[in-house]
Amino acid sequence: MEYLKVLKEIFIDGERYMYILKGLRFSVGVTLVAAILGVMLGILAALMRISNFHPFKKSKDKKLRDFNPLEWLAIFYTDLIRGTPAVVQLMVLANIVFAGFRDMPVFLIASLSFGINSGAYVCEIIRAGIEGLDKGQMEAARALGMPYSVAMKEIIIPQAIKKILPALVSEFITLLKETSIVGFIGGVDLLRSANIITSQTYRGVEPLIAVGIIYLIMTGLFTKLMRKVEKGMKISD
Amino acid sequence: MIKIKNLYKSYGKLEVLKDISVDINKGEVIAVIGPSGSGKSTFLRCLNKLEEPTKGSIFIQGKDLMDDKTDINKIRENVGMVFQHFNLFPHKTVLENLTLAPMKIKNMNKEEIEKKAYYLLDKVGLKDKANSYPNQLSGGQKQRIAIARALAMDPSVILFDEPTSALDPEMIKEVLDVMRALALEGMTMIVVTHEMGFAKSVADRVFFMDQGTILEDSSPDIIFNNPTHERTKEFLNKVLNR
Numbered sequence: 001m002e003y004l005k006v007l008k009e010i011f012i013d014g015e016r017y018m019y020i021l022k023g024l025r026f027s028v029g030v031t032l033v034a035a036i037l038g039v040m041l042g043i044l045a046a047l048m049r050i051s052n053f054h055p056f057k058k059s060k061d062k063k064l065r066d067f068n069p070l071e072w073l074a075i076f077y078t079d080l081i082r083g084t085p086a087v088v089q090l091m092v093l094a095n096i097v098f099a100g101f102r103d104m105p106v107f108l109i110a111s112l113s114f115g116i117n118s119g120a121y122v123c124e125i126i127r128a129g130i131e132g133l134d135k136g137q138m139e140a141a142r143a144l145g146m147p148y149s150v151a152m153k154e155i156i157i158p159q160a161i162k163k164i165l166p167a168l169v170s171e172f173i174t175l176l177k178e179t180s181i182v183g184f185i186g187g188v189d190l191l192r193s194a195n196i197i198t199s200q201t202y203r204g205v206e207p208l209i210a211v212g213i214i215y216l217i218m219t220g221l222f223t224k225l226m227r228k229v230e231k232g233m234k235i236s237d
Numbered sequence: 238m239i240k241i242k243n244l245y246k247s248y249g250k251l252e253v254l255k256d257i258s259v260d261i262n263k264g265e266v267i268a269v270i271g272p273s274g275s276g277k278s279t280f281l282r283c284l285n286k287l288e289e290p291t292k293g294s295i296f297i298q299g300k301d302l303m304d305d306k307t308d309i310n311k312i313r314e315n316v317g318m319v320f321q322h323f324n325l326f327p328h329k330t331v332l333e334n335l336t337l338a339p340m341k342i343k344n345m346n347k348e349e350i351e352k353k354a355y356y357l358l359d360k361v362g363l364k365d366k367a368n369s370y371p372n373q374l375s376g377g378q379k380q381r382i383a384i385a386r387a388l389a390m391d392p393s394v395i396l397f398d399e400p401t402s403a404l405d406p407e408m409i410k411e412v413l414d415v416m417r418a419l420a421l422e423g424m425t426m427i428v429v430t431h432e433m434g435f436a437k438s439v440a441d442r443v444f445f446m447d448q449g450t451i452l453e454d455s456s457p458d459i460i461f462n463n464p465t466h467e468r469t470k471e472f473l474n475k476v477l478n479r
Binding site: 137141 | 285310313315317318320328341
């Protein structure tokens with residue numbers, strides 16, 4: 001009973017739980033915007049990677065003939081993002097790229113940074129999903145006389161989605177947890193709200209555990225939803 | 238119906254097909270035999286441009302496959318293909334496997350296409366599987382569906398790429414029976430196969446391929462009983478006297 005009083009002191013007094021609620025809103029908001037941006041960027045980059053665009057087809061040099069600038073750009077993007085820590089990307093965006101925009105809200109910078117970050121991973125997930133399919137599927141479709149676009153739409157993409165969705169959800173779970181680094185650029189997210197409560201109450205453990213549980217509940221909901229979707233898709237397999 | 242002249246195909250430095258010239262007439266059943274790596278499958282896959290030939294010419298019903306202006310999709314509508322690993326569409330029912338391509342490409346109404354699909358399923362003896370998914374079928378059944386799928390486009394020639402090589406021994410006969418029936422109906426067929434019995438009894442002509450060329454092109458009777466080339470003899474010896 002004593003301990004309940006302590007908890008009340010930490011979270012209820014001075015309406016400190018509001019920090020957590022605001023932090024929660026920030027974290028979920030950034031994750032949502034970043035996820036949408038990430039999927040859009042990811043699809044775009046994946047399309048670029050599987051594209052068949054060879055502007056120098058007629059060149060004499062074999063390397064130049066096979067050069068696909070769209071693919072090159074997409075590879076550069078994914079390698080750059082996947083090869084550097086998200087914190088570095090976030091700091092570069094906030095302190096260098098948008099250094100001149102003092103009024104730009106942290107929320108926007110964070111969403112943009114995580115969206116760009118997530119896009120690279122989503123690209124790889126989509127590409128792996130499409131390229132991981134049996135080559136025979138495309139061949140069979142083409143051999144029946146279907147144009148590439150029809151074969152993609154009717155045969156490849158419906159099958160690839162089944163492989164892509166589970167990986168995509170786990171990417172969003174990672175994204176949600178990764179947003180906890182926005183404290184570096186002054187964003188007040190879930191984790192940062194715990195720090196604020198600690199600084200006011202001198203209690204370090206409880207706020208951390210509290211936000212940990214909230215993260216766990218959110219990712220748990222995600223996972224549960226995903227299992228349902230997966231089950232639904234297995235029926236036609 | 239099919240005219241092939243000086244066909245070459247190479248991957249980098251590796252020449253897989255070397256100077257193949259051959260004519261195939263309407264209604265003929267051709268069995269293509271030979272050791273693995275001799276270019277049989279590549280030859281077959283050049284005929285609907287799943288492989289791009291390096292040089293040479295292929296004419297199918299007067300249309301030049303090597304001409305960039307030729308719509309390859311139109312040619313493929315007319316040239317069916319059956320694969321070693323069936324390649325049915327796992328996310329579609331058996332019926333949808335048959336109707337999808339005609340529905341998307343041909344200007345026919347749905348009822349007509351489905352009626353035809355049921356007729357073809359009946360023909361391969363699998364009418365009751367119309368609403369099953371491919372993974373609920375045995376290998377032999379899958380391959381019969383794959384043949385029906387090719388037939389649904391009303392092709393004038395069908396290419397078979399080792400259609401029985403991935404099947405359990407028990408299931409080979411049911412697929413060969415369907416092919417035999419097709420041959421009797423006068424379908425033009427080019428069959429890459431290791432089934433020598435089938436080649437002997439059904440084919441009008443047998444191509445023996447070795448190292449990227451058609452070494453011998455004669456009637457099954459001559460190939461199996463009195464081959465001209467030492468290499469053919471050697472191959473048949475190995476295959477038939479197991």
